[in-house]
Amino acid sequence: MALSRHFGASRAFSGASKSVLQRLKLSSPEDIVEKDPSYSKWRQTPYSVGVQLSLGSIYAFSVFNAPLSTALGVVAPAAADWTISQILPVFGCAVSFFGVAAAGLGRIGFFERKGPRFCCLLGASFQLGGFLLGGLGVHLHSMPLLYFGYGVLGGLAMGIAYVPAVAVLLKWFPKQKGLASGIAVLGYGAGGLVAVPAATRLLDKFRSAPELFAAGNSEAITTFTKNGKLFASLPGSDSITEVVYASAADLSTNFPELVEGYYTVGTGSSGAAETLATMGVGYAILMGASALQFRLPMVKKPDPATTPSTEASSELDIEKEKSTTAVAVVPNVDSGVVWKTPQFWLLWTGVGLNCSASYVILSTGKTLMSETFGSALPEMVTAAFAATFVSMLSIGNLSGRVLFSSVSDRLGRKPTFTLLWGSAVPLYLSIPFAVHWVVDAPSLMPLAMFYSSCILIVSGFGATAATFPAYISDLFGSKNVAAIHGQLLSVLIPAGYLGPMTASFLRERAVNASISDLASRVSPEAFQKAFGAGIDNLDELVQAKVVTIQRLVEISPGTVVDPSPFIYDSTMMVMAGMHVVALGCNLFVRPVDKRFHEVETNVIEAEISPKIEPKEVSPKETTLSAEKEPAI
Numbered sequence: 001m002a003l004s005r006h007f008g009a010s011r012a013f014s015g016a017s018k019s020v021l022q023r024l025k026l027s028s029p030e031d032i033v034e035k036d037p038s039y040s041k042w043r044q045t046p047y048s049v050g051v052q053l054s055l056g057s058i059y060a061f062s063v064f065n066a067p068l069s070t071a072l073g074v075v076a077p078a079a080a081d082w083t084i085s086q087i088l089p090v091f092g093c094a095v096s097f098f099g100v101a102a103a104g105l106g107r108i109g110f111f112e113r114k115g116p117r118f119c120c121l122l123g124a125s126f127q128l129g130g131f132l133l134g135g136l137g138v139h140l141h142s143m144p145l146l147y148f149g150y151g152v153l154g155g156l157a158m159g160i161a162y163v164p165a166v167a168v169l170l171k172w173f174p175k176q177k178g179l180a181s182g183i184a185v186l187g188y189g190a191g192g193l194v195a196v197p198a199a200t201r202l203l204d205k206f207r208s209a210p211e212l213f214a215a216g217n218s219e220a221i222t223t224f225t226k227n228g229k230l231f232a233s234l235p236g237s238d239s240i241t242e243v244v245y246a247s248a249a250d251l252s253t254n255f256p257e258l259v260e261g262y263y264t265v266g267t268g269s270s271g272a273a274e275t276l277a278t279m280g281v282g283y284a285i286l287m288g289a290s291a292l293q294f295r296l297p298m299v300k301k302p303d304p305a306t307t308p309s310t311e312a313s314s315e316l317d318i319e320k321e322k323s324t325t326a327v328a329v330v331p332n333v334d335s336g337v338v339w340k341t342p343q344f345w346l347l348w349t350g351v352g353l354n355c356s357a358s359y360v361i362l363s364t365g366k367t368l369m370s371e372t373f374g375s376a377l378p379e380m381v382t383a384a385f386a387a388t389f390v391s392m393l394s395i396g397n398l399s400g401r402v403l404f405s406s407v408s409d410r411l412g413r414k415p416t417f418t419l420l421w422g423s424a425v426p427l428y429l430s431i432p433f434a435v436h437w438v439v440d441a442p443s444l445m446p447l448a449m450f451y452s453s454c455i456l457i458v459s460g461f462g463a464t465a466a467t468f469p470a471y472i473s474d475l476f477g478s479k480n481v482a483a484i485h486g487q488l489l490s491v492l493i494p495a496g497y498l499g500p501m502t503a504s505f506l507r508e509r510a511v512n513a514s515i516s517d518l519a520s521r522v523s524p525e526a527f528q529k530a531f532g533a534g535i536d537n538l539d540e541l542v543q544a545k546v547v548t549i550q551r552l553v554e555i556s557p558g559t560v561v562d563p564s565p566f567i568y569d570s571t572m573m574v575m576a577g578m579h580v581v582a583l584g585c586n587l588f589v590r591p592v593d594k595r596f597h598e599v600e601t602n603v604i605e606a607e608i609s610p611k612i613e614p615k616e617v618s619p620k621e622t623t624l625s626a627e628k629e630p631a632i
Contacts, residue, residue, distance in 0.1 A: 249550055
């Protein structure tokens with residue numbers, strides 16, 4: 001009897017679930033087919049943009065670098081606070097799982113079977129869970145929770161919802177696929193533009209100052225390090241308290257009203273946890289409301305009385321293609337054998353290196369600007385200026401995606417990639433040049449060079465993403481673009497980690513080298529007086545974040561150049577080297593060998609030029625066929 005009640009409850013739950021799915025029209029894509037012939041296709045554009053704006057928020061990630069690295073200390077990093085080197089790979093984790101979901105689900109036909117409404121609602125739930133778990137991870141100071149929430153679930157949300165949100169517009173605009181793809185790309189690229197001011201305001205709202213333990217000029221307190229942490233005690237008291245020391249420079253950004261001194265760890269809030277949770281709820285509402293409005297156009301069946309026969313149509317198509325002298329058919333390559341071609345791996349490697357290097361700029365944005373130019377131009381490079389820089393990077397990403405889609409049609413795909421990846425080499429090298437320039441002679445010219453170089457780098461990244469599917473069509477034919485694009489997107493999995501982790505490693509190595517060099521110049525007496533411990537305890541004090549580059553510069557004898565702006569020099573040189581390799585991969589691309597071509601009937605044979613870029617395929621034909629698979 002109990003068993004029958006159990007099965008009865010199961011059937012009731014199953015029935016209720018089916019009822020909910022039917023009411024929300026989630027059972028099948030056919031449920032959301034719009035049968036009203038007067039329905040305007042333009043009504044679907046804001047819903048696609050709404051989903052993409054939410055997903056594109058990842059490009060504002062660098063706004064969280066500073067709050068996450070001071071989650072416990074608030075005014076300055078505490079010993080247990082995460083370092084920038086630990087935080088940057090969170091961005092890479094999200095990008096990697098974006099690639100996992102987009103490539104994996106696309107390969108098994110999940111998007112087509114479930115439809116845009118179901119996929120984007122599922123993506124909204126992952127987005128909500130990712131941001132909430134990420135915020136909880138910050139609140140509990142759990143790095144695994146932050147990685148699993150923002151990194152894994154947030155990345156899966158992008159992979160699940162991105163492609164369907166673009167594909168729905170492509171179905172509504174079958175004769176204007178370039179326009180449809182461009183509208184969706186605008187939404188994704190503009191995600192950072194919306195997220196940066198939103199996150200900045202929320203951080204300001206939720207940020208709260210920690211408790212002052214003792215003013216900096218107080219000589220009565222006793223400080224010491226234990227297990228890598230800085231502790232302090234008051235005279236006559238047996239209790240000890242973990243503290244951080246905040247200098248005037250530390251306080252100037254967010255707490256200018258506070259006095260320099262020692263602050264109790266864990267008594268304030270950087271606002272990161274609350275901001276992530278709030279943004280997660282907001283994005284989930286926006287994505288969910290947009291997804292529930294998705295509709296698919298009704299497929300018009302051809303009229304037998306007015307539609308020519310297949311044989312006649314084929315003959316007309318053949319005659320049309322023969323009369324079009326500018327068109328040469330690119331033989332198709334099956335998605336099952338494409339990985340055997342060298343062209344596949346050359347593209348995979350080149351695009352992967354371009355993405356890896358670009359992710360360094362995107363993931364460090366605000367931190368990069370503050371650390372390189374903040375000390376040389378303090379009145380100009382404020383926290384607000386650095387946040388605006390992140391917004392400008394989003395504009396660069398957006399403009400590259402929009403502009404180069406049409407430029408590559410005229411210039412050719414291979415020359416376009418040669419231009420994009422070749423120009424990135426001097427652009428990356430110009431960044432350390434501009435930094436050294438501004439340190440030697442502070443002015444706005446090196447800042448302008450740095451600013452424009454970073455924007456152009458990110459613009460090239462956006463252009464690569466937008467023209468990538470068309471390049472695939474040029475090489476492997478238009479028939480299997482979607483499947484081959486999905487396989488090539490697997491490069492995001494290693495690329496998401498390679499760039500941020502390389503930058504983290506090189507930055508940390510440069511910081512440690514600078515601290516060791518500065519410490520060697522400070523007298524033992526000055527070091528003891530400043531930090532309450534001998535120089536032989538340097539490693540422990542660095543671990544406790546008591547000894548920093550800024551504090552060593554303050555107590556160094558004579559005039560010492562602050563090495564903080566130079567900690568990204570080696571990173572930028574390595575990123576330039578990555579683009580040299582990427583450029584080499586592109587230059588080695590040649591037409592695919594005939595032995596990999598599919599054997600098809602009714603295909604017009606055309607002589608393929610050794611140069612595959614401008615002459616092999618009509619730009620219009622290539623672009624339209626490639627846009628069937630959205631660029632990521």
